[in-house]
Each structure stands twice: as C-alpha cells, then as structure tokens.
Amino acid sequence: MTAPAAIEVIGATRRFGRRNAVEDVSFTVPENSVTGLLGRNGAGKTTIMSLVSGQDRPTSGEVRVFGEQPFENGRILSSMSFVRDNQRYPEDYYLRHVLDVAPRFHERWDAELAARLVDGFRLPAKPVVKKYSRGQLSALGIVLGLASRAPITIFDEPYLGLDATARAMFYDALLQDYAEHPRAVLLSTHLIDEMESLLERVVIVDKGRLIREDSTEDLAGAAFTISGIAAAVTGFVDGRRVLREHRVGGLLSLTVEGALSPAEKAEARDAGLDLAPARLQELVAAYGADLANENEGARA
Amino acid sequence: MFDDGRPLFQQIADLLADGIVAGRYAEDAQVPSTNELAGFYRINPATVGKGVNVLVEQGVLHKRRGLGMFVSPGARDRLLSERTERFRDDYVIPLLREARQLGLTASDIHRLIDQEDHS
Known part of the structure; x- marks a missing residue:
C-alpha cells in the first residue's frame, strides 16, 4: 500500500483531566480508501475522529490531513465532512434549510445525490430537524456525508437507529458513490460483521491505545x-x-x-x-x- | 453468498472463475466491471480489484483499455485443468477422512459412488 496519506495520526495523545482518552496513537488513512475505526465503547474512537477533523487538538503528538494540521485550518476543514453520531442542528431548521446550507461548506456537493438519498431514506420535510427520530437523524447525517463528496469523509457510527433496509441503502450508496468518486472514508462501527466487506483497512483501538492497523484481508x-x-x-x-x-x-x-x-x-x-x-x-x-x-x- | 474461510478477494476470483468454467462468461466475452461487482456484492472496490487481478495474473482475464475486462482465449481449459489437479485435495482427501471416521471401507465408498452415478 503506497497510496499517499490522506490522514496521518502520529503519536497523538489527548488528555482530559487525568485521563488519557487517546494515548500515543499512530495510524494512516490512505487516499481513496474506506477505513474502519473499530473498538469497544470508550476505546477512544470519537476522540480520534474529533482530532482528525480538527474539532479538537491533541495534548501531544500530531495529526496531519493532506500533510497539514487540521485544527483551525480553513483550507483543510473545507475538504472534510465529519458526521457526528449526535450532530446538532439550529432550532428552527427544517430539512430544506439543512440542504440549502450544506453546499456552502462543500464545494463538491451533489444536490441530485442528496435528493435521491432523502427520497430513499424517506426523510420528511416536516417537522423541524431537531424533532427527527434517531434513525432520521442518522439518515440525514448519511445524506450530508455522502452528498458532500468531501475528499475526507468521517462517519461516527452512522447507522444508529436505522432499520435493516436503510442500512443496506447506506452501504449501497456508499459503495456506489465511492466507486464513482473515490475519497478517503473513515468510519467507526460496532456492526463489524455487517460492514466488514465494505472496509479496505481497519484500525483497532482499545482503552485509548492502538491495537492493530492493517488491511482487512491481512486481519482475516x-x-x-x-x-x-x-x-x-x-x-x-x-x-x-x-x-x-x-x-x-x-x-x-x-x-x-x-x-x-x-x-x-x-x-x-x-x-x-x-x-x-x-x-x-x-x-x-x-x-x-x-x-x-x-x-x-x-x-x- | 460468501463463506468466511477464505479471503474475500480470492472468493471474488473464484466466483468469476466459476462463471467461466460453467460457460456463463464465454471466451472473449466481457465480465462485469469492478465497480459493478463491488456494488452488487457490497464489497470494497479495492478488494474486488484484487480478486480480478488474480485472474489477470493467471491469464484468465485481460484488460482492453477503455472497454473493460474480457475472458482470455483458452481460459476455460486452463481453469478446468487446474481444478482437476485440485480435485484430489479439495474433495477426495476430505471424503476419505470422513469415511474413515464412519468406518466405511473403500468398497463401501465405491458402491456409494456407483449408486449416485446411476441415480
């Protein structure tokens, strides 16, 4: 694997008080790959994703995205789409507001893909997004993540609350759009059996530490x-x-x-x-x- | 569809090879593209690509620039002779192991095969 790195995490530690949520973690996400970030709850997955997406800074060590520090780096941040599992939206936003605003943050936004996914996931125009169910919020996150076509797309447990049909739709949409528009995708999941075949590489963490980083195949x-x-x-x-x-x-x-x-x-x-x-x-x-x-x- | 015993890319290669042996993909015919296979089987395109490459390296498939992947001339014969060689390891040896456990003799096995063959 000699593809250039989209994301490099180099000896990153993130301390909260006395506890290291992430400790001396290093791994690489190559360009044009789908990488799974796996581990138990509390292993440090979300913290790692926050560091990578520049929403947080490591206490020590380094994170590089396309060779640059992502934190408060507008150029790098505009090339990223991070879908949090608890993504928040302004109080009065309806679906159309979210879809209107998204293209301003993502220059490669594909409105047609977004419309198709909104349709497939049956996302309602009403009520306000804030009142969406867990599954609807997840589906909206998936729409934003995929339609952004961001060179780096990060999903934090994107399937929460989704039924089996909607999950299958997500997998299909991800693979199809990824095949046509390759990019670096990093996603965390507990549904490993279900998503294993989507993943090209795997990063396993436990208790804030890196356990393994390998291709899915070698891990098999x-x-x-x-x-x-x-x-x-x-x-x-x-x-x-x-x-x-x-x-x-x-x-x-x-x-x-x-x-x-x-x-x-x-x-x-x-x-x-x-x-x-x-x-x-x-x-x-x-x-x-x-x-x-x-x-x-x-x-x- | 896919069993967990072997690497996925190998299973993709076998799947295409099965299609060629069974005549679903004739010589000189085009096989589905990597992206089509990836989408259909819900497998990462890189994994599918690796499986396709196994067959390219074996000379079973070849790429036509801008057109796609095609079955090479002589591919079916090559696959058939390869599989004949593997037949002993894949089928005969496990069969004999199980037969021994059951206490079946060689003539018991011969009789069973004859029965199946005539049924």
Whole structure:
C-alpha cells in the first residue's frame, strides 16, 4: 500500500483531566480508501475522529490531513465532512434549510445525490430537524456525508437507529458513490460483521491505545478459533498467544493469534478439534477482552 | 453468498472463475466491471480489484483499455485443468477422512459412488 496519506495520526495523545482518552496513537488513512475505526465503547474512537477533523487538538503528538494540521485550518476543514453520531442542528431548521446550507461548506456537493438519498431514506420535510427520530437523524447525517463528496469523509457510527433496509441503502450508496468518486472514508462501527466487506483497512483501538492497523484481508488471517475438549485444546495451542478464552465445563474454545500450517490443521482435525478462522468481529471482541490486555501487559 | 474461510478477494476470483468454467462468461466475452461487482456484492472496490487481478495474473482475464475486462482465449481449459489437479485435495482427501471416521471401507465408498452415478 503506497497510496499517499490522506490522514496521518502520529503519536497523538489527548488528555482530559487525568485521563488519557487517546494515548500515543499512530495510524494512516490512505487516499481513496474506506477505513474502519473499530473498538469497544470508550476505546477512544470519537476522540480520534474529533482530532482528525480538527474539532479538537491533541495534548501531544500530531495529526496531519493532506500533510497539514487540521485544527483551525480553513483550507483543510473545507475538504472534510465529519458526521457526528449526535450532530446538532439550529432550532428552527427544517430539512430544506439543512440542504440549502450544506453546499456552502462543500464545494463538491451533489444536490441530485442528496435528493435521491432523502427520497430513499424517506426523510420528511416536516417537522423541524431537531424533532427527527434517531434513525432520521442518522439518515440525514448519511445524506450530508455522502452528498458532500468531501475528499475526507468521517462517519461516527452512522447507522444508529436505522432499520435493516436503510442500512443496506447506506452501504449501497456508499459503495456506489465511492466507486464513482473515490475519497478517503473513515468510519467507526460496532456492526463489524455487517460492514466488514465494505472496509479496505481497519484500525483497532482499545482503552485509548492502538491495537492493530492493517488491511482487512491481512486481519482475516490474523487469528483462529480452536475448540473442543479442554485438555486437547490447551495442548494444541501451547506457546501461542491466546486472545480470548471461552470455557464451559470441560469444553474450551480459544481465539488464538497467528495462522496454522496445513499440517497443523490436519493434526488438529485428527485430534478432534474444531478450527475456524476468527472473523473480524471476533478478533475485535478478543482484543477488547481483558485477557488480551493482560497478555499484552505480560509481553511488554 | 460468501463463506468466511477464505479471503474475500480470492472468493471474488473464484466466483468469476466459476462463471467461466460453467460457460456463463464465454471466451472473449466481457465480465462485469469492478465497480459493478463491488456494488452488487457490497464489497470494497479495492478488494474486488484484487480478486480480478488474480485472474489477470493467471491469464484468465485481460484488460482492453477503455472497454473493460474480457475472458482470455483458452481460459476455460486452463481453469478446468487446474481444478482437476485440485480435485484430489479439495474433495477426495476430505471424503476419505470422513469415511474413515464412519468406518466405511473403500468398497463401501465405491458402491456409494456407483449408486449416485446411476441415480
């Protein structure tokens, strides 16, 4: 991956009082890519997005967007669209006001795309936007994010309150518009199973720290789950890094980092063990489980 | 549609290869574009592109500038011979492993295959 960087986060720390919401985090979002920011609640995802979008400044470290600091940088800010999960609108704004104002902030605004999405999401002209339901607010955020065609588009859990039909519409619209107008998209999500195939790269954070940054594909082979009779399982994974443990009675299932050779796979099957590649969802859950952090501590 | 065992790009490559082997995409015919496949299967275009490239590197597909991706001459035969080679690993060996677990003998298996073949 040698695409130029749209976003570079370099050793960024953001302290609130005594607590580091984000601690020494570094990662890169290449131009023309869809990158997922994954992690449990409180992992620091929204703080990272605020830093990247120039709405906040790191206590130490650096954030660069197209090579420049985004904070109070008008030129950079006008190339960004950040859709917060709790986006606020002026008290008296109706849908048409929002759609009228948006193009002033985004020079590549596509009114036709916006109209199509408003239609698809069935966003009502009344009441005022402030009284929209959770799902309608999310849908409006998606309209703004996609129709802005901003070179950097950031979505913070854009699906909250959306039903399955609307989510599928969002995925389709994102992919279709991204294919025609590539840009850097950074989005946070907990719906990993559902959105995994949309993501080209993944950044995993936990407790304010970067856990992994990789292509979705490389992460897919990054761990496996092995289960069966406890004694056989533990014997087999001896010496490997266990990310997550699930034990019920004499049965044990472990999520283990690394990959197995074909010979090892055959050996495991002959020993009556079940093997499955860990899905991205499981991997993120495993990294967010405290066992992983204990192991991390033990290794450090 | 997609199972989780293998990388998505590989599954895209297999999907197109299946279409060629089954004759849905004839030689010299155009295959769907990367963006079409991405939109249809809801997969990132970069991942789809990588899958398509696997087949380009194997000489199964080729690009015609400004037109799109096309099935190369001889692609079907090449895919068929490749799959024949993989048949043992993909089907025969797992079949024998399961048969052993069930206590089936070689002649039991032969009989089952004959029955299926004639049904």
